[in-house]
Amino acid sequence: MKMDKQSAGPASLARRSALSRAALGTIGGLVGTLGSSAALASAVKDLPGGPAVNQLNLHPAVTRIASDISNLHIAMLVICLVIFVAVFGVMFYSIFKHRKSLGHKPAQFHESVAVEIAWTVIPFIIVIGMGAMATRSVVAMKDTTNADITIKATGYQWKWGYDYIKGEGEGISFLSTLDYSHRVASNSGKPEAIDNYLLKVDNAMVVPVDKKIRIITTANDVIHAWAVPAFAVKQDAIPGFVRDTWFRAEKIGDYYGQCQELCGKEHAYMPIHVKVVSQEDYAKWVDGEKKKAAAKADDPSKVWQLADLVARGEKVYNANCAACHKADGAGAGPIKALVGSKVVLADDKAQQIAIMLNGAGGGAMPAWKQLSDTEIAAVVTYTKNAWTNKTGQVVQPAEIVAARK
């Protein structure tokens, strides 16, 4: 392999200056965007119950466990800082004083059993001490007995479903999805500086203050994780498994969290919003929900008119489908376009209904069987009559009931 010796020739000089120009260009570009988006950053304010601007520490605690953990963290930090300062104080002293340039001659020692034992035993004691401090919290976090209200949080790709299964509010059930305008804002690349960006949902979980709430987590498809930092709660939501955790919120307010286990492409877009309200407000909310549920209870034997079903279907589409298939039905990349789709335009509705119920592409298109018969019928009808699709077909809820069998 012959090596040429032109390390300083004109060719390499040109290469080097091209590199520096590229480097300066990148830095300039970054600084430019920094300037223009500093406006974005500074316009945003702290979100109470959510992240604060440039937050440096854990969230202010709203449960006793969170406050214990916060104190534990501070204690750990202080211990680590003290050790850090001590150890590196010694090291930097040595760096400054024990230099050849200062004429310092090297000492000859290179072992000491006593010293080795000392700096094994002392850290061992410190470390066991730290563990002991934490043990109480570990045990307390695991005790989910005697809950006042039990709520099941199911992770879906990509939203949360809440079922109130025990205690006041039993029977209430709804999905909690990221506000669609936030998803659109994200895609735009220039989201407005709003305080609850990517944290706003359509239906928040509502719980009463000062009551022990047990959260059961599970998932419909892949592993998700349900977390609310202000409560110091985090629990994986595992498909086929049921896990639990608990919290007792001591302050009324809105608290936010996000999905904390990679679950696919919309992982960043399935936030958690827990609204802690007074006991009276909670009772009122439960009442309201029960009334809404009764009114909404779609009778699957109802026969719908096309226009009504399409209107209903558009709502379902925007809440569930538009994130991937887009508001104009065009899809993108591997996501199939619905506008002009053979499956959607077909006279035989069975294939499209089957895809809705069972998913397709090995899960790339998730199954939607958790939607009600009316919702599925509505959204299928919508896709068949929206944009430039004009089949005039109607899919009644009863057909979905039959297809599920």
Added chain:
Amino acid sequence: MSAVLDNHGHAGHDDHAHGHPHGWRRWVFATNHKDIGTLYLLFSFTMLMIGGLLALFIRLELFQPGLQYFNPELFNQFTTMHGLIMVFGAIMPAFVGFANWMIPLQIGAADMAFARMNNFSFWLMVPAGIMLVGSFFMPGGAPAAGWTLYAPLTLQMGPSMDAGIFAMHILGASSIMGSINIIVTILNMRAPGMTLMKMPLFAWTWLITAYLLIAVMPVLAGAITMTLTDRHFGTSFFNPAGGGDPVMYQHIFWFFGHPEVYIMILPAFGIVSAIIPAFARKKLFGYTSMVYATASIAILSFIVWAHHMFTTGMPVTGQLFFMYATMLIAVPTGVKVFNWIATMWKGSMSFETPMLWSVGFLFVFTMGGFTGLILAITPVDIQLQDTYYVVAHFHYVLVAGSLFALFAGFYYWAPKWTGFMYNETRGKIHFWASLITFNVTFFPMHFLGLAGMPRRYADYAAQFTDFNMIASIGAFGFGLSQVYFLFFVVLPSIRGGEKAAANPWEGAEGLEWTVPSPAPFHTFETPPTVK
């Protein structure tokens, strides 16, 4: 004759009965440990640049809230492949490159025990690397399930997941064969008089690392094979719809995964243990203790894996056990840090570039160790699991730990490899630029994690903007520093410069410094006697 440059003057090397190939055959059929070491180092540096490019894509997207450049699916591909390429393509092969170059020289052996298997170990990596990088161009793009490849998300990935699994199998086989080579070489081919307790610590750390590799790579192979059969052959190991257990994947993966991170740091400890005594002009403090500490870390590394799984719902006894066991590992690691500082203490130090990197390593790796200790506390981990605090922690120990040690080793041993001294001023620039930009990139991530910003997010709440911007700027600076390293330090030092003496470092000891610089193609054909 230099082992790196193929000059045609054959003056100055021992007569041997056979010629050795020149041109492309020299490299494709290489059986010489120096050539194979060079190949590993070239491969790993290339992968470092590719992995670094992916990191820059990530930081580019995260510079501001909103999706400016990439959709979330592609973003997840970047985070996944950045992890896989850096772990399996950059860090691990780089340490193997150092092992190949330095272990025979340090123990006075003529070559590795199994020279042809050594060749195979290296060349296996190339198709694996091509498959990993090429997976971006397969239908559906690269795997996007995170480098940890949790099921059942992996069951939803496209064909690149299978290519990735195949690549990992190949890489695992390469590692296992390399480890066998290293163990047999160290145990059987030390020069007369070199007892195990007289070996340089770098050889000890690699001996222990090699056992770790042989123990855990097959476990990874098991996990990814089960993923493969779940995907295509109707099994339900991890697929809950068929009665499988997604958490079992995590147990199997992390049983590999935790020793894996020690695999990536123990050789770094070995490198630093060579450099600090050399530049303090004082013997390593507590050699015996260092050996025992390394062995303890390796053994303990097998019983802590579930600290990656504190939020999966394990019983309280499990959480307590893994918390205490994880905290225990801090003890032997602390012992090592103390021993290094005791080596520096009352030495006669000078701060050439290898020493700068080693002291930098000591300082910044220990910071990563402290955040690891904090993460070990289960209740605190519940808050920080899957947040940027974890990202900060592992980048502190892997970049400021493993990568800094690799750079330290390059500056220390490159004169032996190339025969030329690198430019000291430029080495210092590389160090300071890297140290500063590294901290600018990763220190704010501790705050982001404490504030709750989750990992593997393509977009984030607006309150996280400023720290993300700072991190991105630091990241580009760090990347630029490595490009500077390549063009202004590495390439010039291969091509020319001040000639290096056999031992360019006043305080360095070891058999490698008794052979000329550059090291001749064959060294220690007659074993030296060690007193």
